[in-house]
Amino acid sequence: MQANVLCPKVSVVMPCYNNAAYVRQAVDSVLQQDYPNIELIVVDDGSTDNSLEVLASYGDRIRVIVQPNQGPAAARNNGIRHATGDYIAFLDSDDLWLPGKLSAQLEFLQTNPDFIACFCSWSVWDGNEIPAFNQPTAEQRLELQKDKSGWLYLPLLDDSVIHTISVVIKKQIMDSVGFFNEDYRVGEDHDYWLRLSRVGKIAKLKTLYALYRANQQSTTNKVHAKNFSLLVLQAAVDNYGLCDPEGKCLPESVYQQYVARRHFMYGYQSFWAGHKDKALVAFRACLPHSTYRLKSFIYLTICQFDFIYHFVISRRA
Template structure:
């Protein structure tokens, strides 16, 4: 199996980034490196990460958005595979082993995703049984070959802080790269007040509309 870099973009994540990093350390296949990109946090996120271990690479940038932070992590990573995790989510222990095996089986695959299950802190470390896992076309489940980043370019942050992965994965597919979804539930998505996964507003919708509009414009440009 090829090695991977684990990349966490983080903004004001001091309360839960320790859990995210612990879920990486619990993997049955360990990363070549863990990279945390502090996106202008004001709550001591970087100090928490430093206290966890000096083997973690910490990058600092002014607040530019989760897409820009992920891109910054990609740029300094050294492994041939890139795995990403939102700072308030968790990987299940066999996540990387399952995804790395699939990539090893199919050389033509560029990226592998997995199902994800929501949980609330009151449920403890695992999601409650009432929650149903869903296909996770998300940062938290993504494992992708480096060439996707080098050929497609940066992840762009749309208005409202949402839709960055929708836009980037659309560009990846348009570039001819194959992506697949595993049926296994391999990650947990934290639902908390104020998180992007728990709120719906006009700004958020604007991000997804941006992604859809950009896809239409690229298609039209390709037809000219």
């Protein structure tokens, strides 16, 4: 490929916070893509380790923006503001892309203009040896996973089927959707995909092109003061209702199951993290829903007796 009108610029936005041990691998996985027109913007989110020294070693091959620590949503938004590409992609500084990701996604988007964004399959990775990657055939490169492609608002109400590190979006579409919501400490990406799904169709390529590093320190593994997963769901339904832009609707009973599942998961995480008061509130909210009633009742019973609760927690430690 030549960097011409057939290869529009892709701006890759990478937030980085104290990831000196991993950021080089992430950056290299972008720079080694076979797509020729890439702008890599790394937003250092107030790192206190030597992340900036690692990034400086790349010279003018990457752009580095430094900001006080504000969280990944603010870092991504800062990168978007500085992006000059026709398309935007995201990669976190401890994850990586496999070869051919951008070229496949850009080819798909350029040959299928009715789609506003394209994401790919991804896998959790333990951070050790990179799994063997077999280059897909010409037919496999652009093969769609049809049940995860199209108008995705209703599937996204169920769960965040899109991973941030897997997606490429048309910049003009992002300009219309707006920025990531910085009020969400977690789930800001899910909120964005829900908003994006109201604008147009989104495609998923079957091929695995991204690896998500399993990390026990990740913000997704922490118990937050608020149930952000539930808040994101409720905000979407408050704003857009239970029907997608084509008129297909989610039954109210199914929506209530989605609500109950988020209460239960927040209660479960809070229970095992030692936040008994949060767990009690969440499990009580599950009781009206038959799917989670028995499990919630068991957890509530354990929470009522301190000696049983502490015994159960200690057995898991």
